[in-house]
Amino acid sequence: MRFLFRSLTGLFLAALTIALLAAGGFTMKSALDARKQGPARMRAAQERVFAANVIALEFAARQPELTAYGAVRTLRELELRAPAAGTLMDLSPNFVEGGQVAAGEVLARLDPVEALANRDSAAASKAEAEAQLALAERGLTLARDDLTAAERQAELRRAALERQRAIDEKGFGTTANIETAELAVSAAEQAVVSRRSALSSAEAALDQARNALRRAEIALSEAQRKLDETEIRAEFTGQLSGVETVAGRLVSNNEILGTLIDPSALEVSFRVPTAQFARLTDETGALRKLTARVTLDLGQDHITVPATLERAGAAVEEGQAGRLLFARLMETRGLKAGDFVTVTLAMPMIENVALLPAAAVGPDGKVLVLGPEERLQAEPVDVVHRQGDDVLIRAAGLQSGQEVVAERTPLLGEGLKLRPLRAATDGAALVPQKPEQVTLDADRRARLIAAVEGNPRMPAEAKARMLATLQQDQVPADLVARIESRMGG
Numbered sequence: 131m132r133f134l135f136r137s138l139t140g141l142f143l144a145a146l147t148i149a150l151l152a153a154g155g156f157t158m159k160s161a162l163d164a165r166k167q168g169p170a171r172m173r174a175a176q177e178r179v180f181a182a183n184v185i186a187l188e189f190a191a192r193q194p195e196l197t198a199y200g201a202v203r204t205l206r207e208l209e210l211r212a213p214a215a216g217t218l219m220d221l222s223p224n225f226v227e228g229g230q231v232a233a234g235e236v237l238a239r240l241d242p243v244e245a246l247a248n249r250d251s252a253a254a255s256k257a258e259a260e261a262q263l264a265l266a267e268r269g270l271t272l273a274r275d276d277l278t279a280a281e282r283q284a285e286l287r288r289a290a291l292e293r294q295r296a297i298d299e300k301g302f303g304t305t306a307n308i309e310t311a312e313l314a315v316s317a318a319e320q321a322v323v324s325r326r327s328a329l330s331s332a333e334a335a336l337d338q339a340r341n342a343l344r345r346a347e348i349a350l351s352e353a354q355r356k357l358d359e360t361e362i363r364a365e366f367t368g369q370l371s372g373v374e375t376v377a378g379r380l381v382s383n384n385e386i387l388g389t390l391i392d393p394s395a396l397e398v399s400f401r402v403p404t405a406q407f408a409r410l411t412d413e414t415g416a417l418r419k420l421t422a423r424v425t426l427d428l429g430q431d432h433i434t435v436p437a438t439l440e441r442a443g444a445a446v447e448e449g450q451a452g453r454l455l456f457a458r459l460m461e462t463r464g465l466k467a468g469d470f471v472t473v474t475l476a477m478p479m480i481e482n483v484a485l486l487p488a489a490a491v492g493p494d495g496k497v498l499v500l501g502p503e504e505r506l507q508a509e510p511v512d513v514v515h516r517q518g519d520d521v522l523i524r525a526a527g528l529q530s531g532q533e534v535v536a537e538r539t540p541l542l543g544e545g546l547k548l549r550p551l552r553a554a555t556d557g558a559a560l561v562p563q564k565p566e567q568v569t570l571d572a573d574r575r576a577r578l579i580a581a582v583e584g585n586p587r588m589p590a591e592a593k594a595r596m597l598a599t600l601q602q603d604q605v606p607a608d609l610v611a612r613i614e615s616r617m618g619g
Contacts, residue, residue: 169332172312177547183536184500184550187484187528194477194515200400202424202459206366206392212381213359216240221377228371231364231390238375238387240360246303249353249479256346256592263339266332273332282316291315296430368392391467398424400473407453409477410439417442422457423474435461439475483514483522484530490538491521498535498542499528507533508533508544567604575600578613585616 220239224231231237291311298308373388380389402410410418419439426433436459443454457473459465490497491513502505511525528534533550535542542548570578582588582596596613599605 173343179549180542180545181549181551182542183553184533184548185536187486187488187530187532187534189482189484189524189528189530191479192483192522193479195358195517196402196406196475196477198400198402198455198473200398200471200473202396202398202465202467202471204391204393204467205395205397205458206368206563207467208365208368208390210237210362210370210387210390212240212362212385212387214240214245214356215383216244216360216381218375218377218379218381221375225370225373225375225388227373228369229372229373231367233364233367235364236361237364237370238362240362240381242357242360245353245357245360245493249357252346252350252353256343256350259339259346263343266336270329270332270336273325273329277322277329280318280321280325284315284322287311287315287318313559315545347583360516362387364390366392369482393466394462396462396465396467397440398457398459398471398473399454401450401452401454402475403452406477407442407455410455410475417455418478420478421476423476424457424459424465425472425474426469427472433464435459435463435465435558437473439480446457477515478512480522481548483524484528486521486523486534487536488516488521489518490534491523492538495526497523497528498538498544500533500535500548504550506542506544506546506548533602560601566607568607568610569603570600570605570610578610581613581616 165498217240218238222229222231222235222237225237226234291308291314294308294311298304368390369392371389371391372386375381375387410420412418417439422437423437424435424437437457438460439455440458441456442461443456446453457475465471469501486497491511492498492506495513496508496510498506499509509525511523511528514522514524533552535548578600579597582593582600585593588596596609599609
C-alpha cells in the first residue's frame with residue numbers, strides 16, 4: 131500500500147513538472163511572437179565626427195621662392211695645349227692635378243733646340259738685310275751727288291753755248307764753234323738723264339732693302355715667338371685640372387696637356403619652367419637682378435652661398451624644355467665646378483596671398499573651410515605659386531583668420547562635422563586633443579566587455595585592444611558611446 135502511494139506521488143510530480151515546462155514554453159513563445167509583431171525599437175543615431183588638422187589663413191604680401199636644380203661651372207677656363215710638336219724637357223712642381231699656379235708661372239718647357247736655331251738664323255738674316263739697307267742708302271746718296279754734278283755741268287754747257295752765239299752775232303764766231311757747243315750741251319743733258327735713271331734705281335734698291343729688312347724682322351719675331359712658346363705659362367692665377375703628362379714625353383702639335391680653371395669665378399646654370407620665367411622679367415622683357423641661394427647638400431650638413439641672377443640662355447636647346455638661367459656666385463667657399471646644387475631663387479613680391487600646405491588644395495581647386503558649428507565648407511581658390519610642399523593662394527571669398535583643413539583626405543567633404551586639431555601657440559606641430567575620459571562601475575564595465583566579446587565580426591586584434599582599454603580605470607567616453615550605441619542603449 132505504501133509502495134503504491136509513493137508511485138502515485140512520483141507520477142504526480144512528474145506530470146506537474148511537465149505542465150510547468152509546457153506553460154513556460156508557451157509563455158516564452160507568446161512573448162517572442164508579441165515582440166515580433168510589435169514596433170521595432172530604433173537605435174539612437176549618432177553623427178560621425180572627423181578629426182583633422184586646421185590652419186588659419188593669413189593674407190599678406192609675400193615673396194615666393196622658386197626652387198631649381200643646376201650645376202656649378204667656371205667663368206674662366208683655359209685649355210693648355212702644346213704649341214708645337216716636341217719633347218717635354220721640364221715640368222713645374224705645380225703642374226699636377228689640382229695644382230695651384232700663379233699668373234705668368236712657367237708650367238712646362240718643350241725642347242728649344244730647333245726653335246733656338248731658327249731664331250738665330252732669322253737674326254742673321256736680319257743683320258744681312260740691315261747691311262743691304264745701309265749699302266742701298268749709300269748708293270742713293272752717291273746717285274744724288276752724280277745727278278747734281280751732271281745738272282751743274284749741263285748748266286755750264288748751256289752758258290757756253292749762249293756765249294758762243296753772242297760772239298757769232300757780233301761777227302766774230304764761226305758755225306763750227308756753235309755746233310761744238312750745242313753738241314756739248316746735248317751730251318751734258320744726256321748725262322743728266324742717265325744720272326736720274328741711276329738715282330731711280332738707287333731709290334728702288336733702297337725700298338727693296340727696307341722691305342727685305344721688314345721681312346727679316348717679321349721672320350725674327352716669328353722665330354722668337356716660337357722660341358717663347360716652348361715655355362707654357364699660366365695666363366691667370368688658378369687651379370689645374372685634367373693633367374695627364376710627364377717629363378720626357380713626346381707631344382704632338384695642339385695636344386691638350388691640361389685645363390686651367392679660375393676657382394674664384396664660378397656661376398651656376400639651372401632651368402626653370404617657361405611660365406615661371408615670365409615672372410622673372412620686367413615690362414621691357416629684361417631679366418630682373420634677383421638674389422638666390424645656392425646650396426650644396428653634404429648629407430647631414432650643407433653649404434649655402436649667395437648668388438645673383440645675371441643672364442638667360444639665348445635659345446632653347448633641342449630636346450630641352452623651359453629656360454636656361456645663369457646666376458653668379460658671390461662666394462665660392464666649398465664649391466667646385468661640376469657640383470650639383472639646389473638653387474632657391476627669391477622672386478618678386480606678390481600682394482594679398484596666403485601660404486598653405488599643397489595638400490590643403492584639392493584636385494578641384496578648392497579648400498575646406500571650417501564654418502559655423504564646425505562644419506566644412508568648400509571654397510574655390512586660385513593657386514598663384516607653388517614652392518616645395520607649400521602653395522600661395524588668392525581667394526575672393528576668404529579672409530584672414532578663417533581656418534581651413536591643412537591636409538585633405540577622401541573621407542573629408544563639404545557639410546561634414548569636424549573636430550579641429552590646431553597648432554600650439556608656440557608654433558609646435560599639430561597635436562590631437564586628449565579625448566574625454568569616464569569612470570565605469572562594475573556592472574556597466576561587465577556589460578561593455580560582454581558586448582565586445584559577443585561581437586563575432588570584430589577582428590581579434592581590435593577586440594583585444596578594446597578589451598584592454600575597457601579594463602583601465604579611465605575609459606575614453608567616445609569608445610563607451612560607440613559600444614553602447616551598438617548595444618541599443
